[in-house]
Amino acid sequence: MGTDTIASPSTEAELSDLVRSGSPLHVYGSGTKRHHGPSAAPDATMACLRKLSKITSYEPGDLVVTVQAGAKLTELQAELAKRNQWLPIDPPYADSTIGGILATNSSGPRRYGYGTIRDHLLGTKSIGADGVLTRSGGRVVKNVTGFDLHKLHVGAFGSLGLVTEASFKLRPKPDISAAFVFPCASVDDAHTLLLKVYASKLRPVALEALDGRLKHLIDGAALAIVGVEGTRPVIDRHYRELRELAPRLGVLEGERADPLWNALRKLPDALKDYVRLRIGAKPHELKRLLPSAPLWISVGTGIARADLDPASDLHFSVRRMADKAAALGGYVVAESAPLAMQNREKLIWSPPGEQPLMKGIRLLRDPKRILNPGRVTL
Amino acid sequence: MKQRAILPVLTPIAQQEIPRVTGDTAKLLADLQAFLSPERLVTKPDDLFAYECDAQTFDRAIPLCVAFPETTAEVSRIVQLCAKHNVPFLPRGAGTGLSGGVVAVGSLVISTARLNKILEIDVPNRQAWVQPGVVNMHLSKAVAADGLHYAPDPSSQYACTIGGNVAENSGGPHTLKYGVTTNHILSLEVVLPDGTITMMGSSAADFPGYDLVGVFVGSEGTFGIATRILVRLTPLPEGVKTILAIYDGVTDACRGVTEILARGILPAAIEMIDQKTMRAVEQYIHAGFPDDAAAALLVEVDGLSDDLDLQATAVIDACKATKVRDVRLAKDDAERAKLWKGRKHAFGALGRLAPNYYTHDGVIPRTKLPEVLEEIYRIEKEQHVIIANVFHAGDGNLHPVVLYDEREEGVIERVRKAGEDILKLVCKVGGGLSGEHGIGIEKLAFMRDFFGEQDLEEMRRLRDLFNPRNLCNPGKAIPSAGRCVEPGPGKKLPVGH
Numbered sequence: 001m002g003t004d005t006i007a008s009p010s011t012e013a014e015l016s017d018l019v020r021s022g023s024p025l026h027v028y029g030s031g032t033k034r035h036h037g038p039s040a041a042p043d044a045t046m047a048c049l050r051k052l053s054k055i056t057s058y059e060p061g062d063l064v065v066t067v068q069a070g071a072k073l074t075e076l077q078a079e080l081a082k083r084n085q086w087l088p089i090d091p092p093y094a095d096s097t098i099g100g101i102l103a104t105n106s107s108g109p110r111r112y113g114y115g116t117i118r119d120h121l122l123g124t125k126s127i128g129a130d131g132v133l134t135r136s137g138g139r140v141v142k143n144v145t146g147f148d149l150h151k152l153h154v155g156a157f158g159s160l161g162l163v164t165e166a167s168f169k170l171r172p173k174p175d176i177s178a179a180f181v182f183p184c185a186s187v188d189d190a191h192t193l194l195l196k197v198y199a200s201k202l203r204p205v206a207l208e209a210l211d212g213r214l215k216h217l218i219d220g221a222a223l224a225i226v227g228v229e230g231t232r233p234v235i236d237r238h239y240r241e242l243r244e245l246a247p248r249l250g251v252l253e254g255e256r257a258d259p260l261w262n263a264l265r266k267l268p269d270a271l272k273d274y275v276r277l278r279i280g281a282k283p284h285e286l287k288r289l290l291p292s293a294p295l296w297i298s299v300g301t302g303i304a305r306a307d308l309d310p311a312s313d314l315h316f317s318v319r320r321m322a323d324k325a326a327a328l329g330g331y332v333v334a335e336s337a338p339l340a341m342q343n344r345e346k347l348i349w350s351p352p353g354e355q356p357l358m359k360g361i362r363l364l365r366d367p368k369r370i371l372n373p374g375r376v377t378l
Numbered sequence: 379m380k381q382r383a384i385l386p387v388l389t390p391i392a393q394q395e396i397p398r399v400t401g402d403t404a405k406l407l408a409d410l411q412a413f414l415s416p417e418r419l420v421t422k423p424d425d426l427f428a429y430e431c432d433a434q435t436f437d438r439a440i441p442l443c444v445a446f447p448e449t450t451a452e453v454s455r456i457v458q459l460c461a462k463h464n465v466p467f468l469p470r471g472a473g474t475g476l477s478g479g480v481v482a483v484g485s486l487v488i489s490t491a492r493l494n495k496i497l498e499i500d501v502p503n504r505q506a507w508v509q510p511g512v513v514n515m516h517l518s519k520a521v522a523a524d525g526l527h528y529a530p531d532p533s534s535q536y537a538c539t540i541g542g543n544v545a546e547n548s549g550g551p552h553t554l555k556y557g558v559t560t561n562h563i564l565s566l567e568v569v570l571p572d573g574t575i576t577m578m579g580s581s582a583a584d585f586p587g588y589d590l591v592g593v594f595v596g597s598e599g600t601f602g603i604a605t606r607i608l609v610r611l612t613p614l615p616e617g618v619k620t621i622l623a624i625y626d627g628v629t630d631a632c633r634g635v636t637e638i639l640a641r642g643i644l645p646a647a648i649e650m651i652d653q654k655t656m657r658a659v660e661q662y663i664h665a666g667f668p669d670d671a672a673a674a675l676l677v678e679v680d681g682l683s684d685d686l687d688l689q690a691t692a693v694i695d696a697c698k699a700t701k702v703r704d705v706r707l708a709k710d711d712a713e714r715a716k717l718w719k720g721r722k723h724a725f726g727a728l729g730r731l732a733p734n735y736y737t738h739d740g741v742i743p744r745t746k747l748p749e750v751l752e753e754i755y756r757i758e759k760e761q762h763v764i765i766a767n768v769f770h771a772g773d774g775n776l777h778p779v780v781l782y783d784e785r786e787e788g789v790i791e792r793v794r795k796a797g798e799d800i801l802k803l804v805c806k807v808g809g810g811l812s813g814e815h816g817i818g819i820e821k822l823a824f825m826r827d828f829f830g831e832q833d834l835e836e837m838r839r840l841r842d843l844f845n846p847r848n849l850c851n852p853g854k855a856i857p858s859a860g861r862c863v864e865p866g867p868g869k870k871l872p873v874g875h
Contacts, residue, residue, distance in 0.1 A: 061640050061745035062774075084642055105584065118589065119561050134833045140741040142558060142773045143810040144547045144596050145817065145828055146856065147837045151560075151592030160588070172642030199502065201525075201616060203682055233684035280582035282503040301583045302503075333586045351587035357576065357844075358588045364843050378587065 010051035012125070012133055012164045018047055019162065020131035024370045027158050029070050029097030033104050035272055036336040037157050038349045041374035049099055052164060055079055057139070064122065064139050066167040069099030085170045088114035090261065092268040099163055105155035109227055109264055112300035113205025117154065120168045124150040126161035129366040139167045152361065157375035160365040174229035179206075179257040180242050181250040183220030187211050187295045190224035191287060193246055194299035197226055198283060200245075202238055205229050207300040208264065217263055218250070225260070267296070268336070274307035275314055275337040275347065277321070281330030289325045289332070305335065312342035322348050350377040386430055391823045392437045392481065394860075396853035399484040401464030403442050406486065409459045410445060413452075418492070420444040429487050432475040433534075434820050435734075441482035444470075446492045450567060450575060450605040453488060457603065458573035460486055460849060468851035469603040471511060471542030474534040476737060477818025479545070479598050479854055488603060490541045496520055497606065504611040505564060505581060510541020510604050517609070526611040529556040532814070533722045544604050547596030549814035551647040551721065552678070554772040556612060558814070560595040567606035568594065571850035581608055593840065598816050598855040601844040615646070615680035619690045620714040623675040623697040623705040624668050628652055628755065628767070630701040631673035632747035635771045638677065638696040639744060645693060648772030649676040654731075655724050655768040655779075662727035665720025666713060671703060675771065676721055724768040725779070732764070732781035736793055739821075740804035741813035744774040753803050754778050761796040763789070775813035776804070801827065822857045835859070 009015040018025060026044035028034065049070035057066040060083040067076055073087070073096055080086050090108035091101050100106070102124075107116045114120075123137025136149035152160050184190040190209035198207055206227030212220060224246075228238045235253070242249055252260055268276070279289050283302040290297075293306040308314060322332040334347035351358070358378045365371075388396070410419055420426060421443040430438040442465065447453045460467040466485035473480060480487070490511035497507040501524045508517060514535040518527040531550035532538055538548070544566070549558045556562075565579035578590035594601050625631035635648055651659070651674050656667040667674055675697070679689035690707055697705040708714040720727075729735060742750050751767065754776075758765040769777040780796055782789045801811065801824050811821055811828045825834065837856045842848070 059743060059745055061636055062743040063639060064743065107584075115557075115561065116584075118592065119557060128836070132832050134836050135829065136833065136836070138741075138810045138828075139808055140743060140774055140810045140813070142549050142553060142741050142770070142775050142813040144814055145811040146825070146833070147840060148547070148560065148592055148596050149836055149840060151589045154589050154592070155584075155586070156588055172644060201613075201682070203613075230681075231685040231688050233688060234682055237682055237684040278584065278586075280580070280584055282500065282505065282581050284502045303583055330582045331580065331585060349586070351585060355587060357578075357590055360843050361588055361840070364839060 005046060007045060007047040008051055009047060009049070012052070012127065015047065015049070015052070015162060015164060016127050016131045016133060018045070019127055019129065019370070022368070022370065024373045026372055027162050029100040030072065030093070030095035032093035032096045032269070033100055033106065033336070035339050036104055037375055038345060038377055039339060039374055040372065044373055049097070056165060060085060063170040064141065064167060065170055066139060066165060067098055068165050069097060069102070069163045071098050072096065073098060073101060080170060081173065084173050086173050087120060087168050088171045089117050089120070090265065092265050094265065098166060102154055102163055102166060103156060103158045109206035109208045109225070109261070109298065112207055112298060113227070113229070114171070118151060121150060121154065122167040122169055124153060124163050125165040126153060126163045128161050129368065129371050133164070137167070141169045158372040159362060159376045160371070162371065175231045176235050176253060177229045177257060178227070178235050178238070179252045179260050180226040180228065180238065181218055181252065181260070182224040182246050183218065183248060184222040184224050187222045187297065190222045191297055191299055193224045194226070195284065196245060197242070198300050200241065202241055203234070204238065204300070207298065208296070209299055210296040211294050213267065213294065214260070214263055217259060271307050272336070273310070273338055275310045275341065276335045277306045277308065277318065277332055278335040279304040279306060279325065279330065279332050281325070281328065285328065285330065288328055289330050291321060310338050310341040315343055315346040315348070318348055322352070326352050386438045386440050388439060388483070389436050392478070392819045392853070395819065395822055395858060396481070396483045397466070397848070399442070399465055403463070403465055403484070406459055406463040406465045407443060409463070410443070410456065413455070414445055418446040429470065429473070429482070432473045432478060432480050434476050434478045434818065437478045437481045437819055439481050439483040441487045442484050444487040444489050446489050448492045450569065453569045453603055453605050454573045454575050456486070456488055457569050457571065461572050461847070464849070466849045466852050469510070469541065469545070469599045471539035472513070472537045474538040475542060475546065475818065476739070476815040477812070477820045479816055479818035479851070481819055490539060493605065501526065504613070505608055506611055507606055507608050508540050510539060510544070510607060512540050514538050514540060514543060521611055522614065525614050527614050528609055529562055529612040530559045533725065540607055540609065541604055544595050544607060545597065545599045546814065546816040549770065549773070549775065551649050551770055554648060554770065555644055555646040560592060562610045563591055563595055563607065564610055565608035566591055566594055566604045568602045568604050570602040571845040571847065575605070579608070597841070598818065599851040600841050600855050602850060617683035617686045618678060618680040618714070619686050620708040620717060621677040621690060621693050621705060622708060622717060623677065624671045624703045625673045625675070625701065626671060626703050627701065628673045628751050629748040631675055632751050632771070634675050634697050634700045634702060635747055636745055637700050638693055639772070641692065641696050643689065643692050643696065645677050645689070645772065646680045647676070647678040649721055650674070650767065650769055650771035651676065651721065651724065652767040654764070654766035655728060658727040658731050658766070659720040659724055662730060663720060663723055665716045667717070667720055676717055721768070728766050728779050728781065732783055734782050734784045736780040736782070736797060737815070738776065738778045738797055738800050739812045739815040740801060740809050741773065741775045742804055742807050742809035744772070746807040747771060747774060750776070750803060750807060754800055757796050757799045761792045761799070763792050763796050765796065770813070773813065774809070817855045819854055825857050831859070
């Protein structure tokens, strides 16, 4: 695509006009997750939302912010940090925008402690396939006025409407953020160790097991990382009890932990040339679903990510894994794959089963399939 | 006990919104009787009186009958029969709702009272499958020995059901820290309005596809009937401390709330109770509130035992920075339990003061609490009504309770005007119409103050996808496209319009 075909609306009205023109529209923010999900239809007009990047309202005393979809999360967090607050999510890709994070339901290690962006979302303004701007939810922290239509946009890849603005509830920043790091002999060992932490009385915000891909930072065939946030006594309590669980641990506090969290945030970008599978199950059942492949496991959430070489016949083995996972009550789905991969469209991108309701919702909201066509397979 | 209705009555909005039954009720009854034993199908008018309304009593109507299914298959069969005979139906839990969501005018009520089993508790993975009729508190009690609880804790939790909580997206005092129902529902088995049984969500996180659970929760029984619910269980906090802050001015107490939040403290709960409520509670159950004070804050901090003192001190310091008369820790579990019992029974206590009460449920930005509360008391004086305030201050979720005696000449108009003024105020400061009670029938007329016609149309279209013939709880949650009528406890008309 040439840059001359990229629209760059700076108001909701301009975006609405683009939708009303009736041609298929592929909307993106920073474009960090183009390799996530199915490929966009090639004939779609490109529209970048980065110009819709204002914080439209922020009252620190309310712990609520309203921000446009094209704002980068880092820009938002910097503004909130001035008032010692944050939106408690830490998804990958430094440049990712609020709209992109919503559309892909993207989350990071702290998801275990704080939930996903869905859990903090209070309301949206969005443009439907008819170009009409509508509101759902609101700016208050608790609200049952009307149906929660805004939740439909989370993870929908912009297929049910284009979010232009979203409101979130915020949290005060924790006093101290710490990472406890355990070098382990294998990812499986790290997984086992972190399941013990999960079952304990401790209250970590992140439980991450991964192979030796962070060797440049921390030596070890595999790592178990326990993220803890809170006051000094809480951090100290975790240190005491984690040391009893496994004496070999490193403690990184505050800014010293940043390189580790940043490395984790950057990792997906560095692995763009692989097919990344997301494997989900109940935390204690996840182990049975895991393939032998480089793994990154969010132990407390019950989600693993496996990175595989993009062989053109990979979809056969993915299908087998998915069937096995479904039989065990979990799922396997492709999360990202190189855009140039052969047979990319044959990977499993959608939920198992017929999903008539999901299909019905898509048909209802976008009967002509002009909103990000191709990006969902429902 | 609330007074027994002499005649079923419907407010004008209910008369307009709830459609008349045009289907073949006689055939439906016969088909239901063919497979439900008499004790599982209530049809006698005297018995049906118990199902004429929920805890909101402006609208009262007699259903055709009440069915008590025991399995998902039975729910599906009953719903299929309703679809076949074109008779509307609605699900009903414990009937503790506060917005008239379960008022059935000559249609079928499907009670979840016998769908009351906890099906599976998975302690290691902190999840439980329950049927919709399980009482909220029974679930928490069942898992307490394993160190877990079901976090959303509406004040009616000793009676209300998980199914009802799902329908209303219920909150409670501790949702300040733990979130509302939607944050705790992982998966649902739903009988759709055509009788189809479908699954939404998953026991695994980040299930791909659209968030069906997210839109079903809070749909007020208009999208179908949840027959199995997978809930997230939350570890019980290791320790809890409760702080009572006593104020001589209501707005000072509100400033206490904003001060706590402004200091970056996130308590598990911040509740405000005004003088009228404290007096009512003290007469009723002697919880230990100072009934000479203008208002009190009940603040709870919880978590690992290690920093509870730190958290409690921070709350006390924040209160001391405002015009507080006295602030102290509950000295032991017994005092703490008594204070909370007082808070959770506040509505019952207020109900003893007047034959009727009308509760609003608006939510406002928390920094607006002082000015909005002042305005509410001004409205009270202006309209010559009595308004008590007891609410989830930490969330900004107001519960102004207008107390009245409907036999008093002209009082209905004043109560309605007071309610309208309060909601206009909520709207003006950027708030929401309902924080947790739902729209039901009672708040329908106010929906247009908060949403545009296009917003409402999007909601109707989604409802129609789930519920294309509008047989499943018709006339609730979203106003139909058309003219507006008087909201609130209006001039009541006999049924049979």
